[in-house]
Amino acid sequence: MLECGPAPAPQDLCSHQESLSMVAAPSDGFHGSQWRSTCLLPTEEQKRDVGHPGRATLDESLGDRSPWEEELLGQIRAMSDSQRSRVLEAIQHRIEEHTQVITIPGGSSGLGLQLPRAGHWGPSTVFCLQLLWKEVADPGIRELLAPLNLEPQQPVEKAFLFLVYGLILRECASSDLVRRHLMRLLELSHQTAGQREGMAVASGIASSSHLQEVWATLEHLGRTRVLRTACTSPDYQEPYTDVHWRWVSSTSLLCYGHMALHAGERILPWVDNVISRMVYYFSCSCYDNILETSFLSAAVMLVKALKQEHSTRRYRFTQIPELIQCLLAILQKEPNFLATLFRQKIILVIMELSKLQPSLKPVVKSRILQTCLQSLYMLPPMEMLKSCLPPLDLAPDVMVLYQKSMQALDLLLQTFISENKSMDEMCFLLQHTEPWLKSDKSHECKRVVQTIFLLLKYVVDYVKLTDEATPSMLGHQIGLLMLLWRDRDPVTQSHSRQCIYLLLQLLIQQKGSMGQFMHLNKMKNFEAKALRRSEMKFYNLVKALDRSLTPAQHTQLILTLLGGLCSHDHLQCDLASQLLLMIFQNQSIKVEQVAEILQGLFQELPSIVFKNILQTMMKAVTVLGTQHTQETVEVMLSLCHPSERQVLPLWKALANNNQLARKVLMLLYMKLKLRPPKELVRLSQQAELISLLALGTIYELLYTREYKATVRWAFAGILVGLLTQLHYLFELDVVEGISDYQEDSLEVKPLSPCRTCLEALKGLFWTTNYWEVFAYLQLLRGWELFEHLETYTEGVTLLARAMAHYDCEVKAVLGQAVISLKSSEERDNIVAILVITEPRAHTVHVPESHGQLPEPGPEQPQPAGARHEPEGPHQHPDGPQEGGPAPQSAGRAAGQLHGARAPGPHGPDGRSGRHPAQPGHPGHRRHQHQDGPSTAVTV
Numbered sequence: 001m002l003e004c005g006p007a008p009a010p011q012d013l014c015s016h017q018e019s020l021s022m023v024a025a026p027s028d029g030f031h032g033s034q035w036r037s038t039c040l041l042p043t044e045e046q047k048r049d050v051g052h053p054g055r056a057t058l059d060e061s062l063g064d065r066s067p068w069e070e071e072l073l074g075q076i077r078a079m080s081d082s083q084r085s086r087v088l089e090a091i092q093h094r095i096e097e098h099t100q101v102i103t104i105p106g107g108s109s110g111l112g113l114q115l116p117r118a119g120h121w122g123p124s125t126v127f128c129l130q131l132l133w134k135e136v137a138d139p140g141i142r143e144l145l146a147p148l149n150l151e152p153q154q155p156v157e158k159a160f161l162f163l164v165y166g167l168i169l170r171e172c173a174s175s176d177l178v179r180r181h182l183m184r185l186l187e188l189s190h191q192t193a194g195q196r197e198g199m200a201v202a203s204g205i206a207s208s209s210h211l212q213e214v215w216a217t218l219e220h221l222g223r224t225r226v227l228r229t230a231c232t233s234p235d236y237q238e239p240y241t242d243v244h245w246r247w248v249s250s251t252s253l254l255c256y257g258h259m260a261l262h263a264g265e266r267i268l269p270w271v272d273n274v275i276s277r278m279v280y281y282f283s284c285s286c287y288d289n290i291l292e293t294s295f296l297s298a299a300v301m302l303v304k305a306l307k308q309e310h311s312t313r314r315y316r317f318t319q320i321p322e323l324i325q326c327l328l329a330i331l332q333k334e335p336n337f338l339a340t341l342f343r344q345k346i347i348l349v350i351m352e353l354s355k356l357q358p359s360l361k362p363v364v365k366s367r368i369l370q371t372c373l374q375s376l377y378m379l380p381p382m383e384m385l386k387s388c389l390p391p392l393d394l395a396p397d398v399m400v401l402y403q404k405s406m407q408a409l410d411l412l413l414q415t416f417i418s419e420n421k422s423m424d425e426m427c428f429l430l431q432h433t434e435p436w437l438k439s440d441k442s443h444e445c446k447r448v449v450q451t452i453f454l455l456l457k458y459v460v461d462y463v464k465l466t467d468e469a470t471p472s473m474l475g476h477q478i479g480l481l482m483l484l485w486r487d488r489d490p491v492t493q494s495h496s497r498q499c500i501y502l503l504l505q506l507l508i509q510q511k512g513s514m515g516q517f518m519h520l521n522k523m524k525n526f527e528a529k530a531l532r533r534s535e536m537k538f539y540n541l542v543k544a545l546d547r548s549l550t551p552a553q554h555t556q557l558i559l560t561l562l563g564g565l566c567s568h569d570h571l572q573c574d575l576a577s578q579l580l581l582m583i584f585q586n587q588s589i590k591v592e593q594v595a596e597i598l599q600g601l602f603q604e605l606p607s608i609v610f611k612n613i614l615q616t617m618m619k620a621v622t623v624l625g626t627q628h629t630q631e632t633v634e635v636m637l638s639l640c641h642p643s644e645r646q647v648l649p650l651w652k653a654l655a656n657n658n659q660l661a662r663k664v665l666m667l668l669y670m671k672l673k674l675r676p677p678k679e680l681v682r683l684s685q686q687a688e689l690i691s692l693l694a695l696g697t698i699y700e701l702l703y704t705r706e707y708k709a710t711v712r713w714a715f716a717g718i719l720v721g722l723l724t725q726l727h728y729l730f731e732l733d734v735v736e737g738i739s740d741y742q743e744d745s746l747e748v749k750p751l752s753p754c755r756t757c758l759e760a761l762k763g764l765f766w767t768t769n770y771w772e773v774f775a776y777l778q779l780l781r782g783w784e785l786f787e788h789l790e791t792y793t794e795g796v797t798l799l800a801r802a803m804a805h806y807d808c809e810v811k812a813v814l815g816q817a818v819i820s821l822k823s824s825e826e827r828d829n830i831v832a833i834l835v836i837t838e839p840r841a842h843t844v845h846v847p848e849s850h851g852q853l854p855e856p857g858p859e860q861p862q863p864a865g866a867r868h869e870p871e872g873p874h875q876h877p878d879g880p881q882e883g884g885p886a887p888q889s890a891g892r893a894a895g896q897l898h899g900a901r902a903p904g905p906h907g908p909d910g911r912s913g914r915h916p917a918q919p920g921h922p923g924h925r926r927h928q929h930q931d932g933p934s935t936a937v938t939v
């Protein structure tokens with residue numbers, strides 16, 4: 001027994017759009033596109049297929065009447081109404097007798113060929129039937145009945161009787177007689193396929209003269225019978241127990257299809273009502289293969305009727321989306337193997353419906369594309385299609401079914417682009433292929449790329465795009481195709497490259513550049529001969545794309561390639577990285593693209609699996625930074641907080657070039673000086689100030705090995721900038737957290753802006769090997785003077801004296817201070833004056849005591865850092881180790897920072913010496929947790 005379930009109800013296509021998450025496609029057993037290359041335009045066979053679903057129609061023979069039919073009609077017209085009524089009653093009785101012989105649920109009946117005996121219905125009735133029946137042996141009649149597609153065991157007589165029944169009703173002048181006898185016919189059993197089809201044929205023929213009467217009769221049947229057999233709820237699974245009426249809804253669907261087929265020019269005023277009944281009966285009926293077959297047959301007849309009516313193009317239909325939704329529901333329920341042409345026929349019917357007015361809304365077209373692509377691409381690989389078939393008496397030719405189904409899909413896409421000849425429509429179609437282009441299964445990519453190739457070939461050869469739209473998503477779709485250039489399947493490789501050429505050709509045609517078109521053809525011919533020089537092919541195509549794409553399209557292309565870096569397929573990752581490096585080196589990136597590109601790269605960095613891919617991308621960042629240094633620095637400052645380690649590789653990449661690294665620090669110094677007045681800064685905006693982001697970045701770069709030499713080069717500017725920045729933060733009153741910092745605490749807390757600035761100031765001396773200055777202030781607790789605005793000037797004074805004492809970049813710092821004297825900002829002037837005057841006004845006195853720094857005399861060498869660029873640390877990347885280049889005295893003092901306090905009653909200026917609370921170098925706590933962010937600005 002067949003399982004009966006509720007048919008899928010049509011959904012509101014304007015409010016629902018299915019996601020593109022379902023992806024699959026079988027492998028093709030073909031090489032190249034020759035097997036589908038002939039389907040760029042509809043073939044005659046495909047046009048004929050539209051008119052032949054599972055159950056064929058009789059309309060082909062009804063158009064041109066044969067001699068026997070003319071004779072038959074002549075006899076019918078010669079009858080009186082009473083004679084016609086008696087003949088109709090006799091045919092009803094005969095059909096009923098045949099139905100009672102053998103009943104097979106859901107199947108056909110085996111019927112005898114006996115004619116009724118004389119005297120049973122009357123001589124005239126028998127005579128009329130005998131006259132009609134003797135023509136059955138005529139080949140014309142048999143040819144007429146052949147399209148009914150009845151099973152071999154079913155005789156021709158019954159179908160012939162339904163045909164005669166319809167002809168008699170058509171010739172009747174009495175509307176009452178037509179309604180009465182049609183209703184009696186429809187009250188017969190709807191159990192067998194032949195019976196349902198015969199009733200529909202008779203109804204359709206009768207409607208050609210009595211459309212109103214047939215419609216009223218079907219309405220009555222729907223109210224009294226169809227709705228009684230309908231499923232009462234979506235969860236209803238129990239089939240209707242009365243097999244007599246169980247499939248009455250299928251009969252009604254067929255009747256509406258035949259009505260449409262015989263309506264002729266009267267179809268348009270009725271078409272919306274016909275479609276609404278079809279949709280309703282399909283939706284409320286128990287779903288099985290009989291219902292879906294009947295609905296598809298009715299839809300095919302409706303489409304054929306509309307194609308024959310010339311005024312269809314001017315008519316505005318109201319029910320087409322609902323009809324399409326029912327067809328898609330059938331398509332979704334198709335099994336995952338190919339045994340029939342249902343897929344092909346459904347897609348072709350939808351293709352014809354999409355040509356009607358008004359044009360389908362994008363959400364409806366999107367649902368069509370999703371469902372059709374899913375139904376075909378999710379089929380098993382070609383080599384498995386035959387083995388997936390269930391046991392059948394006659395196995396179908398799976399290859400033929402597959403080819404016809406794929407041809408139907410090609411025609412559907414071609415129809416969509418022909419109805420809307422624009423690049424926007426092309427991108428819309430390509431967008432729905434994205435899930436399969438991203439698939440990691442070779443046969444899925446192969447199928448979808450072949451579909452795209454045939455679509456693009458059709459557009460280039462037969463369609464002239466009407467507008468010059470430049471949708472940015474075209475770059476994304478080009479990127480997806482480019483990522484298949486090294487696919488393991490050679491057919492996919494070839495088609496993906498040809499797709500790029502075809503898209504470039506469309507872009508060039510839009511611009512009307514004949515020179516570029518000729519260059520593209522030459523490049524295509526050259527590369528076809530140079531198959532081994534794959535990298536050269538890539539380079540030429542990249543250059544062509546750079547010239548043809550708009551900045552928005554170019555950006556989308558790059559973002560798509562960035563997404564390809566995260567694949568677990570090393571071939572694809574390597575291809576993406578090499579293509580990106582080519583694009584960057586080609587100097588094709590505009591200023592307005594930099595932000596989106598860097599943001600995209602930053603998002604993908606954590607997901608890159610292979611180390612060499614990351615190295616290639618860092619080279620690309622170096623190239624980009626060299627071309628657009630200012631924009632690159634500005635974007636990188638905005639990516640995240642400087643303390644987050646994820647952004648550090650990008651800053652390191654900018655240090656691969658010494659000149660570039662210097663530009664970066666200069667720009668950071670300039671950003672540090674962007675200090676709006678307190679009254680213009682809201683509390684919520686303080687953490688977003690560009691000067692604070694630059695401050696945090698400078699602090700991180702101090703401890704980055706790649707910037708060690710550059711920091712030393714920019715020492716004076718960084719020093720004055722940090723001193724001024726600290727004074728600015730005091731002005732903003734963001735001093736929270738500056739005094740409660742503990743260096744040796746294992747708990748990592750985010751640093752406040754003031755603390756970040758102070759730690760950067762300390763780190764500047766530590767990382768540039770000026771340990772004597774750092775150690776001197778540490779031993780005397782001089783760094784604590786910078787924690788309060790009231791003692792800030794004392795801290796600067798003490799620092800300036802120590803620098804002068806140890807000859808720490810004195811000349812460069814004085815030069816920077818002189819520049820600051822010219823500033824209009826008071827804080828700049830204060831720092832400059834303190835730096836310039838204090839070292840000259842006082843003699844530095846270093847108290848001699850155990851654990852303190854001795855004052856260097858003539859016999860002692862100057863600190864190594866005062867003379868030349870220090871070497872990098874040998875053991876610790878961020879600070880000095882024992883055995884470095886500093887004098888032994890400085891080394892002893894630095895060593896005592898980890899365990900000794902600095903005794904002695906007086907400092908250099910005669911004040912009582914301060915003792916460090918937690919001695920240690922400024923990077924000590926910062927690197928306790930290497931894998932997590934070390935600091936964060938909080939205000």
